[in-house]
Amino acid sequence: MDTRFKWPDGKKVAVCITFDVDAESGWKFDPANQQRLSLLSSGAYGRRTGVPRILRLLAKHGIPAQFFVPGYTAEIDPALVKSIHDAGYPIGCHGYDHERTDELTYEQEDDILARSKDRLASITGIVPTGFRAPLWEITPQTLQLLDKHGFEYDSSLMGDDIPYCVQAGQKDLLELPVTWLLDDWEQFAYSAMPQTGYVIEEPEKVLRMWKAEFSALYEEGCYFMLTMHPEIIGRASRIAMLDQLVTFIKSHEGVWFCTPEMLAKSWRTGEFSTEKHPY
Numbered sequence: 001m002d003t004r005f006k007w008p009d010g011k012k013v014a015v016c017i018t019f020d021v022d023a024e025s026g027w028k029f030d031p032a033n034q035q036r037l038s039l040l041s042s043g044a045y046g047r048r049t050g051v052p053r054i055l056r057l058l059a060k061h062g063i064p065a066q067f068f069v070p071g072y073t074a075e076i077d078p079a080l081v082k083s084i085h086d087a088g089y090p091i092g093c094h095g096y097d098h099e100r101t102d103e104l105t106y107e108q109e110d111d112i113l114a115r116s117k118d119r120l121a122s123i124t125g126i127v128p129t130g131f132r133a134p135l136w137e138i139t140p141q142t143l144q145l146l147d148k149h150g151f152e153y154d155s156s157l158m159g160d161d162i163p164y165c166v167q168a169g170q171k172d173l174l175e176l177p178v179t180w181l182l183d184d185w186e187q188f189a190y191s192a193m194p195q196t197g198y199v200i201e202e203p204e205k206v207l208r209m210w211k212a213e214f215s216a217l218y219e220e221g222c223y224f225m226l227t228m229h230p231e232i233i234g235r236a237s238r239i240a241m242l243d244q245l246v247t248f249i250k251s252h253e254g255v256w257f258c259t260p261e262m263l264a265k266s267w268r269t270g271e272f273s274t275e276k277h278p279y
């Protein structure tokens with residue numbers, strides 16, 4: 001048992017099911033990709049087929065989940081964002097064109113944060129307070145700007161397997177850490193051009209791996225933050241695997257299915273406290 005930390009209401013473990021709706025924005029880093037219709041369609045698959053399949057699975061289980069949506073995805077498919085919002089799932093920022101933060105000037109990053117927040121708020125009526133960096137990379141500049149733009153939490157760092165705080169400008173920012181171990185991209189993503197990924201893993205293998213990590217984190221009373229992409233996890237056999245994983249997690253006592261948004265509120269209202277780390 002990890003004794004540094006206590007979940008509210010005697011819960012034993014927190015489970016966050018999250019989806020980054022990269023879609024076509026994930027390929028915007030290279031202008032040549034804009035002519036690659038097959039590549040772009042693999043992103044569109046996530047919007048057209050993946051998200052509806054995910055929403056059906058979440059409704060079947062009656063569990064909360066959260067989506068992080070780049071501004072560009074929202075720009076080309078506002079109805080998608082509305083469908084996620086109308087189904088009751090919170091939405092956080094994930095860049096505009098899925099930009100790498102480590103390549104941005106202060107002015108560029110400032111502008112991207114403002115535009116991505118505005119784009120989502122114009123559809124949902126809610127100003128996002130959560131951020132997840134594209135490619136999970138943030139810089140000291142990102143932290144300053146997250147403070148400036150009023151973000152309450154980030155979910156990009158990897159420094160623990162319980163929530164912690166980092167200094168962002170004048171305030172503490174809640175960090176909800178992630179790990180490549182619990183990311184579908186690493187397991188399943190593959191593209192020939194541009195070359196991405198190496199081998200497409202079997203759902204059974206990923207189910208074993210994720211169950212093992214959940215079971216160990218459950219024993220320690222930590223948290224289980226799963227990050228997935230609709231264009232990747234949204235394939236039929238993988239949604240069936242996710243269905244089995246959720247069923248397995250639900251069979252445990254004291255599981256708190258929650259969202260980053262719910263964790264931020266719980267932290268803000270003092271229901272749990274965290275350690276502070278530099279990153």
Ligand SMILES: [Zn+2]
Nearest residue numbers: 020022134135
């Ligand atoms: Zn992404």
